[in-house]
Amino acid sequence: MKGLAKDTAIYGVSSILGRLLNWCLFPLHVHVFSNTAEYGRIGYIYGFTALLMVLLTYGMETGFFRFMNKKDENVDKVYSTSLLSLATTSFLFVLFCFSFIVPISEWMNYTDHKEHIGMMAIVVAIDAFTCIPFAYLRYQKRPIRFATLKMVNIFANIILNVFFLVVCPWILKHYPDFYLIKFYHPEMGIGYVFLANLLSTLTVLILLIPTAMKNLKFSFDAALLRRMLIYSFPLLILGLAGVINQAVAQLTYPFLFEDKNEAFSQLGIYTACIKITVIITMFTQAFRYAYEPFFFSKGKEESSNTKPYAAAMKFFIIFSLLVFLGVMFYLDILKYLVSENYIVGLTVVPIAMLGEIFFGIYFNLSVWYKLTDKTKYGAYFSVFGCLIQLAINIIFVPMYGYIASAWATLICNLIITFISYFIGQKYLPVKYDLKNILFYFLFAAICYTFAMYPQIDNEVLRLGYRTLFLILFVAVIVKKDLPLSEIPVINKYFGKK
Numbered sequence: 001m002k003g004l005a006k007d008t009a010i011y012g013v014s015s016i017l018g019r020l021l022n023w024c025l026f027p028l029h030v031h032v033f034s035n036t037a038e039y040g041r042i043g044y045i046y047g048f049t050a051l052l053m054v055l056l057t058y059g060m061e062t063g064f065f066r067f068m069n070k071k072d073e074n075v076d077k078v079y080s081t082s083l084l085s086l087a088t089t090s091f092l093f094v095l096f097c098f099s100f101i102v103p104i105s106e107w108m109n110y111t112d113h114k115e116h117i118g119m120m121a122i123v124v125a126i127d128a129f130t131c132i133p134f135a136y137l138r139y140q141k142r143p144i145r146f147a148t149l150k151m152v153n154i155f156a157n158i159i160l161n162v163f164f165l166v167v168c169p170w171i172l173k174h175y176p177d178f179y180l181i182k183f184y185h186p187e188m189g190i191g192y193v194f195l196a197n198l199l200s201t202l203t204v205l206i207l208l209i210p211t212a213m214k215n216l217k218f219s220f221d222a223a224l225l226r227r228m229l230i231y232s233f234p235l236l237i238l239g240l241a242g243v244i245n246q247a248v249a250q251l252t253y254p255f256l257f258e259d260k261n262e263a264f265s266q267l268g269i270y271t272a273c274i275k276i277t278v279i280i281t282m283f284t285q286a287f288r289y290a291y292e293p294f295f296f297s298k299g300k301e302e303s304s305n306t307k308p309y310a311a312a313m314k315f316f317i318i319f320s321l322l323v324f325l326g327v328m329f330y331l332d333i334l335k336y337l338v339s340e341n342y343i344v345g346l347t348v349v350p351i352a353m354l355g356e357i358f359f360g361i362y363f364n365l366s367v368w369y370k371l372t373d374k375t376k377y378g379a380y381f382s383v384f385g386c387l388i389q390l391a392i393n394i395i396f397v398p399m400y401g402y403i404a405s406a407w408a409t410l411i412c413n414l415i416i417t418f419i420s421y422f423i424g425q426k427y428l429p430v431k432y433d434l435k436n437i438l439f440y441f442l443f444a445a446i447c448y449t450f451a452m453y454p455q456i457d458n459e460v461l462r463l464g465y466r467t468l469f470l471i472l473f474v475a476v477i478v479k480k481d482l483p484l485s486e487i488p489v490i491n492k493y494f495g496k497k
Contacts, residue, residue: 020282022154025161026275027337032165033190036341037261040253040268042190045116047250048108049124054243056093056128059235060086062370063228064135073224076217081225083132083216090125097121109254119194123201130205133212145211153204160196234379241382245359245412248389249397249405256397270402273345276334277352280323284360287316306430313364314433318477320357321444325473327353329451329466332459348406355409362417368424377423385416436481447473 033039060082067078097104098118105114137146168184175181188195244251249270257263327334328350335346362381369377392408424430451469456462 020279021158023275023278023282025158026272027339028161028165029193030272030337030339030342034339034341036266036268036272037264038190038268039272039342040264040266041110042193043250043267043271044108044110044254044264045120045194047247049120050243050247051240051251052093052121052124053127054236054239056090056124057086057131057239058089058229059232059239059375060228061131061135062235063232064132065139066231066370066373067224067228068139077219077221077224078228079132079136080217080219081221082228083129083212084218084220085225086129086132090129093128094121094125109260113191116191116194119191119198123194123198126201126205130208130212133208137211149204149208152207153200156200156203157196160199161193164192164196231373231375234375237379238375238382241379241386244386245382245389245409248386248393248408249402252390252393253397256394266397266402269342269345270348270405272338272342273348273402274352274406276327276331276337276346276349277356279327280320280353280356280360283320283323284356284363287360288363306428309364309367309430310432313361313430314436314481316360316364317357317437318440318481320360321440322470322473322477324350324353324357325444325447325451325470328448329470330463332463345402348403351403351406351410355406355413358410358413358417362413362420365417365420365424368420368428368430372427374427377420381416381420384419385412388412388415443476444473 029042030039033042064078064082067073068075098121101114101118105111105117108117110117134146134149137143137149164184168181169186171178171181172184172186249267253263253267254260255263257266331346331349335343338346366378369375389408389412392411393405396404396408421432447469451466454465456465
């Protein structure tokens, strides 16, 4: 548990801190693009980017870890075969997109700015290719190198966004004759968001190539690739269904409303407000980076000890609920990140955050079908969840708007979590601490109810009152499950004499 916590903390530098920095772009974007429909178009393109990322990696990242930890496999062949496979498919994808850019843009109802699609096609191809070198860094337990490269990407993206969206307009306004500003075109608008992403991604690719090539033997094993694809294919289906679950609004809204401007406006408000829930997503992502190599290495030891999985689940839930309460209690502060045109959508935040928590629990439960090589079950669950999400969105979004999307996510993740738990106990029984888990859910609900219910007009008093309940929740965690003597760094001050 201490090793897992350490790696989670280091990966958190790139995942939690990094995505938090990237998150800072969200208030910039919603204030620069006050037209909610414009911000909705950004969400629309990124929704397809997420979907294509899953298609282009086709489950090979998890397959890579599985085969790297198999005793009878050559690790050099696993690395080179998976890397060459992704390099080939990524190149073919870019070639396809640029060859058929016109029909693609027409199908997406995005004919005005085809260049946006082209730029993001290159971005997603590069990201797909680099997922294996990044996975190899995780396999080698080099989290600092991993975190550094991820941070370079994030800082480059932030700097370029600020440059294109803030600095250039300022220079154009005050020094219109400055010669470098001739290359800046204000009418490009949200296109600069995609251009910044492209340039930052290219920067990381250049820095990552030496690492990627260092251990590459150019040994391609077709038989090995076939075995990896057989293992990974259900994960591809799982990933596709999963990303549709996560980005169903971005992918469907333009097809659910007759008025396309209304569709993008609704999508813009929803996308902006669920950005606040990214705090839970960041925590889950950092945990995933450390947990996946952790449980595969335990499986390699062929140990029947499932206590670490149960402990990991309990602490994940505890800290997820802590994050939930922290965000909700201070939403009155966080709302200032959203401009006036978007603030109406903040009602989705608690619903969406609970949905993300259950998605994280579902990921924790996935250990059973990944370790037993029954990944087809993961595909079944995700496809079923995807169908639930699509049905709720298609039926209720035209009637109730974006709030239906938040409920769809929560309902979907709740159902597949329970299904995965009950089936998983048959194949890999894990004695989860259900009593304590239920206690923390109920206690969090009580703290939330009593903290949010009173109508306190004074904002300082209101936030102070809610802070007391947050302190109470932390105190219970320390008392029951996380004594101060067990926490790194500060334990030397509270350790037993």
